Amino acid sequence: MSSVLTEGILTIAVVIAASTVAAVFVQSSYQLNQAQSSYFAMASDSASTAVRVVFAINSSERGITAWVKNTGRSYFSEGQIRQFDVFAGPAGAPKYIPYNGTFSGWSFSIASDYDSDGNLDPGETLQISIWLDYSVSAGDYVVKVVTHNGISDTYQLSL
Amino acid sequence: MSGFGGAFAAAMVGVVFVVAMSSMASMTVSYMGLYQKLEAPTPDRVSISIDGGRIASGGTELLVNMTLLAGSDPMSLRDLARSDAFIVYSSGGDRVFERVGYGEGWRILAVTVGGQPELVSPIRGSSGMWDPGETIEMSVSPSMPVDAGSPWLFKFATAGGGVFSMTFGG
Numbered sequence: 001m002s003s004v005l006t007e008g009i010l011t012i013a014v015v016i017a018a019s020t021v022a023a024v025f026v027q028s029s030y031q032l033n034q035a036q037s038s039y040f041a042m043a044s045d046s047a048s049t050a051v052r053v054v055f056a057i058n059s060s061e062r063g064i065t066a067w068v069k070n071t072g073r074s075y076f077s078e079g080q081i082r083q084f085d086v087f088a089g090p091a092g093a094p095k096y097i098p099y100n101g102t103f104s105g106w107s108f109s110i111a112s113d114y115d116s117d118g119n120l121d122p123g124e125t126l127q128i129s130i131w132l133d134y135s136v137s138a139g140d141y142v143v144k145v146v147t148h149n150g151i152s153d154t155y156q157l158s159l
Numbered sequence: 160m161s162g163f164g165g166a167f168a169a170a171m172v173g174v175v176f177v178v179a180m181s182s183m184a185s186m187t188v189s190y191m192g193l194y195q196k197l198e199a200p201t202p203d204r205v206s207i208s209i210d211g212g213r214i215a216s217g218g219t220e221l222l223v224n225m226t227l228l229a230g231s232d233p234m235s236l237r238d239l240a241r242s243d244a245f246i247v248y249s250s251g252g253d254r255v256f257e258r259v260g261y262g263e264g265w266r267i268l269a270v271t272v273g274g275q276p277e278l279v280s281p282i283r284g285s286s287g288m289w290d291p292g293e294t295i296e297m298s299v300s301p302s303m304p305v306d307a308g309s310p311w312l313f314k315f316a317t318a319g320g321g322v323f324s325m326t327f328g329g
Contacts, residue, residue, distance in 0.1 A: 007164040008164070010164060011167050014167070014172075015167075018172060021175050022178045022179075025178065025179050025182065032186070033189060036186075036189075036190065054243065054320065055245045055258075055314055065256075069320050071203075071318075071319055111260070112241070112243065112260050114241065122318075123241035123319075125243050125258070125316075127258070
């Protein structure tokens with residue numbers, strides 16, 4: 001009688017222990033999965049982003065026009081493009097250019113919006129007009145464009 | 160602890176093992192999908208030779224020949240149409256620069272191989288491929304007449320970001 005009782009108690013103990021282990025394992029793996037998914041989602045966003053400044057030229061005494069191609073797999077909305085950082089100036093000392101700034105600044109238009117959706121889709125080209133607070137003179141200049149998620153490309157031009 | 164109790168306990172351990180393995184399998188499948196998303200965009204495997212260019216039609220047209228070099232991936236007409244042409248030239252003594260898009264700005268006149276019509280995947284209408292070894296004869300329409308005899312720059316940027324340029328002597 002006592003061995004049957006002992007066996008019963010041990011069986012219940014094993015069931016409880018197994019259930020606890022299973023529950024903890026499933027919960028932990030779920031949490032790990034969620035954390036990894038969030039991380040991968042952010043990393044995937046950056047990995048699918050690529051831009052290339054394909055051409056830049058001094059468009060006026062105080063202006064530079066640059067064309068940037070979306071060579072990645074994801075698109076940029078107009079709001080994301082406004083979050084781009086643009087740097088321009090003499091090579092070695094480029095300055096941050098604010099979006100639509102007063103004295104110096106930049107604005108943009110999508111030069112080739114093939115599907116007219118207002119987004120910069122893969123393969124489409126962005127035209128960036130930069131105005132500076134000084135006259136450009138002979139020398140080497142750079143234009144650097146940094147996307148909202150930190151992907152960048154630089155173009156060098158000489159005047 | 161023999162008999163039914165032992166068997167039951169062994170079954171429970173088995174259940175835990177199966178649950179653990181299935182969780183691991185589902186995580187592995189999930190990660191594999193995410194890793195695929197993490198692959199960075201592959202750059203164009205495209206190399207283009209700009210063979211020649213000349214001013215035509217009294218300066219209202221620029222004719223350019225470009226060859227897709229061996230080792231390049233074939234380029235679909237869709238990708239070609241997403242390429243940009245940039246031209247910098249003199250008009251009336253002033254420097255002019257502009258981006259011209261496919262269609263209204265530049266168009267394909269012919270695709271040839273050694274002067275003969277292309278052999279495979281011909282570009283017709285809105286389909287076809289530009290294959291390695293084939294030469295595109297293209298017409299570029301500047302917005303202003305190009306000064307005869309003046310130098311001009313032609314730059315071609317593919318959809319994947321490949322950039323190829325050549326300056327011609329007029």
